[in-house]
Amino acid sequence: MRRIDAIGITLGVFLAGGLAYVALQLVGIDGQNAGIWSQVLLVAGLMGWLATYLFRAGGKKMTYHQQREEYEKAFLQKRLDELSPEELAKIQAEIESGN
Template identity: 80%
Template sequence: MRRIDAIGIGFGIFTAGGLVYLGLQLVGIDNQLAGIWSQALLVVGLIGWVASYAFRAGGKKMTYHQQREQYEEAFFQKRLDELSPEELAKIQAEIEQESAE
């Protein structure tokens, strides 16, 4: 995420909170109660966002983890493709010997 994206998201959340506040006032809720409800919605949204972030980080579904796994797979596939058939047979024999023990 770029810095301008983070600024835009912050501005959008700020604007949405103000619109919720104004919307609650238009419905007929007094200023103080409208402020409390708009802040409560902001806090609930923030807790939801943090929970989703923690879930993605805990499950390693973040972009960094996915990119790293793809890089490692591509790296090992390239190394495997560079091996000669004799080297590949030797490695397979070593793996079979280790698994037999």
């Protein structure tokens, strides 16, 4: 994520909180209760985001892990493609013999 993306998300969350406050006041809730409920919505949203983050990090579904896995597969495939048939047969024989 780029820095500008993080700034945009932060501004979006800030604006959403303000809009929730105004919307709650428009429905007839007084200013103090509207402030409390808009904060409750913000905290609930942040807790939901945190839960999804922890789930992705725990399951290694993060972009970094996926990119690293794809790189490792491509690297190993390239090394395999560079082997001569004799080297490939030698490695296969070593694997089959259990060494």
